[in-house]
Amino acid sequence: MTDPSDDPLLVRAREALADAYVPYSEYPVGAAVRTADGSVFVGCNIENANYSNSLHAEEVAIAEAVKNGHDEFERVAVSSGVRDGVTPCGMCRQTLAEFCDGEVEVVCDEGDDVASYALGELLPNTISLETLEEADAARGREE
Ligand code: THU
Ligand code: ZN
Numbered sequence: 001m002t003d004p005s006d007d008p009l010l011v012r013a014r015e016a017l018a019d020a021y022v023p024y025s026e027y028p029v030g031a032a033v034r035t036a037d038g039s040v041f042v043g044c045n046i047e048n049a050n051y052s053n054s055l056h057a058e059e060v061a062i063a064e065a066v067k068n069g070h071d072e073f074e075r076v077a078v079s080s081g082v083r084d085g086v087t088p089c090g091m092c093r094q095t096l097a098e099f100c101d102g103e104v105e106v107v108c109d110e111g112d113d114v115a116s117y118a119l120g121e122l123l124p125n126t127i128s129l130e131t132l133e134e135a136d137a138a139r140g141r142e143e
Contacts, residue, residue: 027080031078043058062099066099076119077106
């Protein structure tokens with residue numbers, strides 16, 4: 001058992017919950033990402049009356065980091081503040097995969113414990129620049 005409050009990155013994800021804007025789901029999510037140089041960026045979910053416009057906590061954390069010049073990440077933490085063992089949704093797994101190797105650890109708050117996954121375990125197949133290049137090459141071969 002790992003106490004989530006002993007994990008500094010997870011503590012940052014928990015703190016980010018306080019900024020969540022969730023009038024529709026009332027389900028706050030906080031995320032924190034640690035960059036290759038040890039910087040930490042956090043995000044929370046920001047909902048919208050047009051539900052599909054809602055931003056997920058992981059997207060906001062990644063956006064904050066990337067706009068500050070970081071595109072290499074070492075570790076990711078996610079919390080929903082309740083004992084539900086939240087994990088990044090499918091869309092966020094792909095968003096993380098754009099910038100994180102499959103070995104990057106994703107830690108998820110379970111209230112009184114921490115669940116740890118490798119990103120590649122959460123999303124074994126990703127769409128990457130190589131995917132697009134391979135499709136392009138395949139089209140070239142067909143012509
Ligand atoms: N949510 C996130 O912020 N991250 C995830 O990966 C899972 C879902 C948010 C979206 C919505 O505001 C709320 O949780 C309920 O789905
Ligand atoms: Zn998501």
